[in-house]
Amino acid sequence: MKSLTIAGGIGKDAVTRTTQQGDKVTGFSVGVTEGFGDSKRTLWFDCSLWGSRGEKLAQYLTKGARVVVSGDMSTREHDGKTYLTLRAAEVTLMGGNDRRDDGQSNTARAADRAQRPTGGAPAGAYMDDEIPFAPEWR
Known part of the structure; x- marks a missing residue:
């Protein structure tokens, strides 16, 4: 194997399907840009x-969301x-370009919520600057 x-941008919204065996699989495409100027090109990974x-x-x-994905790479042939x-x-x-009026991306807000401890903490008790690993991507 x-x-x-890879680190890149998602090209289309993820779709979750159920296999014939009943397993759930979520598929999405990620574009990784390399080079610069006229030699710039994007490689797409399924x-x-x-x-x-995947469901969650x-x-x-x-x-448009920016992600880092690690895993096992392979290739497949289809229609030549x-x-x-x-x-x-x-x-x-990593965040993305789907920004709201407050300038924070939807994916950054989701990552922030996922890192918050659950329990009786009041809303707004956690500030973005308390999360050193969630930088503001612009």
């Missing part, structure tokens, strides 16, 4: 995330074309 880590993690993350894996595929072991949300 070939292990690979990513799959299996199980309940699907709402945040939307077009070769597609790069990545079976995701880990997905990290």
Whole structure:
């Protein structure tokens, strides 16, 4: 197997399907841009995330969101074309270009909520500056 880590933008919203065996799989595409100027090009990876993690993350894996995906890479042939595929072991949300009026991305807000301890904490008790690993991507 070939292990690979990529960082890029999601090209289309994630879709969760159920296989004939009853397993859940969430599929999404990630574009990785390389080069600069006239030699700039984008490689697209078809990513799959299996199980309940994929189901839970699907709402945040939307077009334009920036992610880091690690997993096993392979290729598949279809209609004479070769597609790069990545079976995701880990997905990290980095934020995205889907910003609201407050300037914070939907995926950054989701990552912030996921890191908050649950319990009796009042709303607004956690500030963005208390989370050192959730930078503001602009």
